[in-house]
Amino acid sequence: MNTLPVIIPQAAKQGLPPVTVWQMLLTRLLEQHYGLTLHTPFSDEAVIQEHIDAGITLANAINFLVEKYELVRIDHTGFTSQEQAPYLTVADILHARRACGLMNSL
Template identity: 60%
Template sequence: MHISSVPATVPVASRLSPVQVWQQLLTYLLDHHYGLTLNDTPFHDDTAIQEHIEAGITLADAVNFLVERYELIRTDRKGFTWQEQTPFLTATDILRAKRATGLMNT
């Protein structure tokens, strides 16, 4: 039996660009919280995402602007509570999206 002395190489995914990170997170957040697709928003265009990034607008602020402008409601919350439920994304929502999409360290 011959054992190779060459170490096995494991392909490593190249680092995602900021636009690709936003696309993945937006896809998850829009679907999970609002029942929308990326194509339902201006963010289907890479240029729109890049402009937001260059302007220093956070992902949460970008989505929350859409929520406010189009009066979106969250579809991930069922029932009524004694507290009014806000339709806006929180930092916790972003962290959960990063975990769910495997982007926790980006």
């Protein structure tokens, strides 16, 4: 699984604390891909900080929830002969960063 840095450089330049960045991205990713709100263990800032301190990436943290609760992505459309993985990818995180204004346009 590909990972992203725990601290997002653009957010650091904007003066946003890493916990705030995680909350922004978690809110966007859970809503867009799973139809969920942030009412998970990650609604607690201390839990987010523990993950950051432990070096756990955002993608790994969300994908753990996906596996634990057998979440299904709602943004995959259509039927294919292959099973579609429910996990977030690096591309999903990058799209969320851009949507949240945490990344300069390319």
